[in-house]
Amino acid sequence: MDKRKAANVNYIMEKYSGSNPLPVEKQEKQASLEIISHVLTYAESLSEDEIRAVVATTNYMFLTPLDRQKFIEILAISYRVKKNEILAWEKAISTSMEEPMLNSKPMTFDETEVLAYTRLAMGGYGTKIATEIQALLQNLFATYPNTFKRNINYKSIVGAAEYAIIVNKYVELKNFDQQTLADKYDVSRTSIAVWYRNIKKILRLGGMALKIIINAVGKEKRIAFLEEKLLVGLDIIRPSAEPQVSDIYLGTITKINRKINAAFVNIGIKENAFIHLQDIPDSYQIHEGLKLMVQVKREGNTTKAPLLTGVIEISSGSVVYSYGRAFLAISRKIEESDKVRLQQHISPLLLDNEGVILRSVAVDTKIDQIKEDILKARREMEAIIAQAKGTSRKIHEVTVSIPSILRNKPFVDADTEIICDDVRLYQELGETFTNVAYFRGKGGIFSEYNLEVAVNRLFRPTVFLKNGASIVIEKTEAMWVVDVNSANYKSKKSMNEVAFEINSSVIEEIGRQMKLRNMSGFILIDFIGGMNREQLDKLREQMLEVAKKDTTTVRVEGLSENGLMQLTRRKRQKSLLEEMQCACPTCNGNGYVSSAQTLIYQMERELRGVFASDPSYVAVTVTMDVMDAFLDEIRFDGDIDWMITDEVRPFYRISQVEHE
Numbered sequence: 001m002d003k004r005k006a007a008n009v010n011y012i013m014e015k016y017s018g019s020n021p022l023p024v025e026k027q028e029k030q031a032s033l034e035i036i037s038h039v040l041t042y043a044e045s046l047s048e049d050e051i052r053a054v055v056a057t058t059n060y061m062f063l064t065p066l067d068r069q070k071f072i073e074i075l076a077i078s079y080r081v082k083k084n085e086i087l088a089w090e091k092a093i094s095t096s097m098e099e100p101m102l103n104s105k106p107m108t109f110d111e112t113e114v115l116a117y118t119r120l121a122m123g124g125y126g127t128k129i130a131t132e133i134q135a136l137l138q139n140l141f142a143t144y145p146n147t148f149k150r151n152i153n154y155k156s157i158v159g160a161a162e163y164a165i166i167v168n169k170y171v172e173l174k175n176f177d178q179q180t181l182a183d184k185y186d187v188s189r190t191s192i193a194v195w196y197r198n199i200k201k202i203l204r205l206g207g208m209a210l211k212i213i214i215n216a217v218g219k220e221k222r223i224a225f226l227e228e229k230l231l232v233g234l235d236i237i238r239p240s241a242e243p244q245v246s247d248i249y250l251g252t253i254t255k256i257n258r259k260i261n262a263a264f265v266n267i268g269i270k271e272n273a274f275i276h277l278q279d280i281p282d283s284y285q286i287h288e289g290l291k292l293m294v295q296v297k298r299e300g301n302t303t304k305a306p307l308l309t310g311v312i313e314i315s316s317g318s319v320v321y322s323y324g325r326a327f328l329a330i331s332r333k334i335e336e337s338d339k340v341r342l343q344q345h346i347s348p349l350l351l352d353n354e355g356v357i358l359r360s361v362a363v364d365t366k367i368d369q370i371k372e373d374i375l376k377a378r379r380e381m382e383a384i385i386a387q388a389k390g391t392s393r394k395i396h397e398v399t400v401s402i403p404s405i406l407r408n409k410p411f412v413d414a415d416t417e418i419i420c421d422d423v424r425l426y427q428e429l430g431e432t433f434t435n436v437a438y439f440r441g442k443g444g445i446f447s448e449y450n451l452e453v454a455v456n457r458l459f460r461p462t463v464f465l466k467n468g469a470s471i472v473i474e475k476t477e478a479m480w481v482v483d484v485n486s487a488n489y490k491s492k493k494s495m496n497e498v499a500f501e502i503n504s505s506v507i508e509e510i511g512r513q514m515k516l517r518n519m520s521g522f523i524l525i526d527f528i529g530g531m532n533r534e535q536l537d538k539l540r541e542q543m544l545e546v547a548k549k550d551t552t553t554v555r556v557e558g559l560s561e562n563g564l565m566q567l568t569r570r571k572r573q574k575s576l577l578e579e580m581q582c583a584c585p586t587c588n589g590n591g592y593v594s595s596a597q598t599l600i601y602q603m604e605r606e607l608r609g610v611f612a613s614d615p616s617y618v619a620v621t622v623t624m625d626v627m628d629a630f631l632d633e634i635r636f637d638g639d640i641d642w643m644i645t646d647e648v649r650p651f652y653r654i655s656q657v658e659h660e
Contacts, residue, residue, distance in 0.1 A: 035061065035093060035190060052079045057089040094194060111141055114154045121158060121185075125173070126364045128335070133158075133165050140199060155185040160195035167413035170361055196415070212412070214402060215446050216422035221402060224451050225409075231454045234516055236579065237400055243269065243296045243306045245572045248396035250388050251308070253290045265294060265308055268392040273300070275308040281324035283353060284310070293324075293388050293395070299573050302583070303477065311355070312384070314377045318362040318370050321377030322355040323385075333360040342370075349374055403428060421445040458516055458576055465509060469502045473513060475577060479522040482510055486528060499528040500535040503563070504542060511546035518579075520552070520571035527563035536561065543567075586649050596623075596650040600630040603652050610657055611638045619656035621645050626652050 035058045056079035063071060076083045115134050122130035137157070159181045166174050178196070182189040215222040225233030243249070249267040256263045256277075263286070264272040275294060277286060284292055292310055300306035311324040328347055330339045342358055345367045350356060362370055387395040402425060406412050414434050420426050421439040429436045439445045446452045457463075464470045468488035474481050484506050491498045510525065527539065540559050547554035550569075557566040573579075583589030594602075603620070610618060619641040622630075627642055645651060 038188070038190070039093065049081070053081045053085045053089050054093075055079060056081055057086050057093060060086050061090055061093065111138075114158065117154070118158050118161075122162065128338075129165065129170060129173075129364055133161050136161050136165060136199070156187045156191040157195050159185040159187060159192045160199055163192065163196050164199045167415075170364065173361075173364060212406070212416060212418045213445060213449050213451060214418065214420035214422075214425065215444065216402065216420055216425045222446065222455075223402060223405065224446070224449070224455075225411075226449070229449075231451065231516065232512060234455065234458075234576070235405055236576075237402070237405075241269075243267065243273065243299065243394075244398060244400075245296050245299055246313070246398040247296045247394060248312060248384060249273075249294050249296070249308075249394050250390070250392055251292060251294045252392045253286070253288055253292070256286065256288055264305075265292075266392045267294065267306075267308070268394065271300070271305055273306040273308050274304075275310065279309040279311060281310050281353065283324070291392075293385070298571055301574055301578050312381065314380055316377035316380075317373035318359050318365045319373045319377065320357040320359065321374060321381065322357070323381050324353055325355050326350065326353060327355040329355070329357045331358060331360040331362070334358070334363045338363045346370065346374075351378075354378070403432060407432065419445065458513075459581065463509060463513060465506060467502075467505055469506055471506050471510060471513070473517070473519075475519075475575070479524055480519045482513075482523065482525040484525065484527050496530045496532055496535065499530040499563075500539070503527040503531065503539055507539070507542045507546055511543075511550065514554070514569060515550060515552075517577065518573060518575045520569045520575065523567040523569060525565040525567065527565060529563040531563060533561075536563075540565075593649045596625045596629045599626050599650050599652055600634055603630060603654075604634050604636065606654060607636065607638065607640070610654060613659065615657050616660045617641065617656065617658040618654065619643055620652060621655040622652040623647050623650055626650050 036054060039054050056075045060068060060072060060075055072083055072086060076086060114137065118134050118137060119130060122133055125133075140157070140161070163178060163181055176184075178192045179189045182192050185192075211226040213224040213226065215224075219239060221237040223233075223235040223237075224231055251265040251267040251273065253263045254266050254272055261277050263275050263277060263280075265275055267273050273294070273296075279297075280286055280292065284290060293312060294308040294310055295312045296306050297309045298307040311322050313320055313322045315321075328343060328350065330342060334342070342362060346356060346358065349371060356374060358370070384396045406418075406429075414432065416433065416435060418429055418433055418436045419439050420429065420436070421441075421444075423438065426436060426438040439448070441448050444452070446455070461474055462470055462472050464487070468486075468490060470485045470487040472483040472485065474483075484503060486498070486502055489498075489502055491501065493501070513519070514523070531539065536559055540556060543556050543565065547556060547567075552572075553570040555568045557568055559565045584591075587593050603622075603626070607618070607620075618638065621643045622645065624644055627644070630636075641656075643655065
């Protein structure tokens, strides 16, 4: 920036600094300086009204969407401009940020040159990450080829791609911010931010949540993940005395069943838990009464006990440390040559009964850091072992907090938009995330974003799609069943084409519902039949792509010619249905009750037995529909005192019998 322009920018900022009505934390002074400088590069001659509008826009551009709605009117009044002027300047500035600077030499865009430059710039990360960044750029170019036909400074795009991959997939390697990257590539921080925003919007890295809504007021906490107002993820945190996944207990074996190769373990709760004998470390001599440390592998429910393992796992940075069995496992995503290198360095570090799983990030993590991750987990394990004395009880509880949940989500980065309704959480999140807003509405935050309705729909069996098709989801004791229906779908194509179109259109929704409802175990999908072999193969490929996006392991086990697809999804926690609802006491959870027609025949048989003893008085409590059906269809000579009840189901009970 030359001295004359710098003087003009500083003069403008100083002149209008008193007009800014926003709190200090809402301002980004350096970003405002950059934007005003950028505008002056394109148009050095601005009227007083235009300058006020530009300054107002600089304060507007770095607000969160929620704050933009809240403050735009205040900004317009303070700077004596119209709201439409702010919106128009915001659009013009955002668009021009993507153009080459007029006073810099434009670089002709050439994809080969960009990728070659990327390989050089990413040399410090290693082959795997550099390849991912290149793949991201190629995906971007292929998706929007027209965007890159003009002369642009591609360094901003490369910098944004680097930022996107690191903050979304390799956050442990992030030792920079957007300004550091801007300096590295000799571009403005704003241009990095603009391209990063576009990459997020276009490519949805890892199923990235564009907006996170957190309801933290009250005992139960709820986190909703939205993509363009569509609910794609839901986490619910509520207090529970029941065993949770990864909790560690001191247990006592109460019974061994060699026929099923398993044992039942008392861990200090009402019901005994369950463990496969093969999951008990060899260091134990298995017998009834044995005390051992166990970890919850899968939560229990109304029909199944919690599943335990004697091999204790602790997550620590680039590794998953385990105690109880010696092994070294390396992520399948790591190349064979890197596996050999890592194995040579890590194997000598492990003690007896210690195991380690090296995550995919280990390939780009320094060996010293991996060693530190192992040592940290070992120290934590030693502290847990020291507590493993006395009676059966919980000795280590996994702490679940909203910040830790967000940090562990692969699609959440420091710039993801977060809105929460709790002041303390708002302040805590602000220490890690840059785009956090506090919800000040009078109503509930979930109601404000129509999430109460969206969550309640997850308990309904039928899901309607925009194209008229529908899916019906039901849970049985053994499996989940998903039935695909054409419903109101209309098409003039042939039968097999229509079947494939409908089946193909519901795949993404089925994947979304599996995650939202936390469906697990065996899942059977009944697609519409009539597809040919080629269409069946395409359908299977689509489901495999959906399965890859799921953070929980999903396997496509088979697809028959008549459209029955078998999936398995790893079970660790209760489904949303099991967590939030209980069996109906009226129908005992089966969804059906006896009809009035069935009850009148039962009542007739019961009454004939009662009247065989010649009673002087008989009273029957009954619903109106059952009484009417009985009087219409059954000829009965005995005197009955009918007492009407307002039960919601067909009902009767012989409530009183007297003899003289």
